[in-house]
Amino acid sequence: MIANLAATLLTKLTVSNRLDGEDVQAISRLPIRLRHLQAQEMIIADGAQSEDCCLIAEGFAFRAKSTIDGSRQVLSLHIPGEVPDLQSLHLHIMDHDLMALTPCTVGFIAHDALKALNTARPSVAAAFWRESLIDAAIFREWIVNVGRRSATARMAHLFVEMHQRLKAVGRTHEGEFAFPITQADLADCLGLSTVHVNRVLQTLRRDGVLAVNRADYHILDMDKMSDIGGFDPTYLHQDPSL
Amino acid sequence: MIANLAATLLTKLTVSNRLDGEDVQAISRLPIRLRHLQAQEMIIADGAQSEDCCLIAEGFAFRAKSTIDGSRQVLSLHIPGEVPDLQSLHLHIMDHDLMALTPCTVGFIAHDALKALNTARPSVAAAFWRESLIDAAIFREWIVNVGRRSATARMAHLFVEMHQRLKAVGRTHEGEFAFPITQADLADCLGLSTVHVNRVLQTLRRDGVLAVNRADYHILDMDKMSDIGGFDPTYLHQDPSL
DNA sequence: CGGACTGTTGATTCGAATCAAAACCGGTGG
């Protein structure tokens, strides 16, 4: 079990980082507390302080922030192998919510254990730091997305990003991937209304670039979809040598 | 000179981090190469690889990304004491532009020197990591800003944020601060058109919450401005103990 | 079967973009 969890983490870490055998060993030895979560279950709430980090083993999670007038903005989507609250290692108060998007299996790793690992293995610390910087790079792209792209481009960009990230951990099959998100949550990712999300989805389907069947997304024409979204993968920093 | 640059960096670092005497010494000994920049001068371009980080000593800088259709989104604004391209330490290719907003004095610090410092003094490494996480926290808030807030709220939020950050390094006087930005650049920060920025500015002035005289911004009613922007300072993580 | 989400459709409104032009400002040079 725990071995499986660590393996998921390692799969993700090695997308963007080089780790040697000792690093892998040390990570595999991390004590991880398993937990199962329901869809929409809160993992850590805005304002809370936590003593551990959450590793997603199976399912999707998201981070979000609510404004006073009740509207919500999703800040990031997280896939298996990611640690969406890695920042809590150094920022001790949450400035947003972390929630399960779908039913999830997650592992909790104590801050103390992670800190000890970082001290013992600087290369692992560097990898985690780099992961948190990639996180920030994705935030930057999302600022561009909601700030300057049309509704259609935004949505296309998000789909290509999710495909690219899932592909890197082997969770796609020729443009197809599981993406279990409601249109309402999509709207909160993109800064749009659900009604408009629904309409934009229809045009993407009508134009033959996307097929959706429940949670099964299929990007039928990746080049066209990338074009529509103005997608450039540089910001994902998936090449460990760069 | 170099001592002055390091002092500016230390002022900023100690807003959010605890550093001991040895840390301060080590930072003060960093070799820094001085440079003067004109307004709108490129510091590092999207796609470039750099060997050093840029410390702002005087003036303002910004990071921005351009979409294919030519529009631009500003991702962050940077004030004296900040290192806007700290991420280049671990992400070796730029995924956005870094430019001077105003005439700037900046110091360049070699990656090698910073990496040596991080190895020698883990507490400094932790401080820099934390700084980069605060950077990410600000990105998150900006996603909310452009994604879910009205034009007026966005602008108010940005003004309060800038005031709060400048205040922390002693660059405000009772709601007044120098903020030398054109309405066009403001528009690119907020995902708005310049025309609309101009109109929103007028309403803020008319409502008596803001006075602007060239680059001199004066928030006349901080509570009201914070209210309009829905501002909550938690995300700035200015308390080193949290 | 009924109820609660989720997705879909249509009609209407509204905030902000766009287009276009004028006013303003600081600097430069004749």
Add this chain to the structure above:
DNA sequence: CCACCGGTTTTGATTCGAATCAACAGTCCG
């Protein structure tokens, strides 16, 4: 000292993308 210039700010008229409001259909599940 004033005419001129480029950049910035301001104003008005119009258009447009997306939100809102409201209702209805589909699907899952107890």
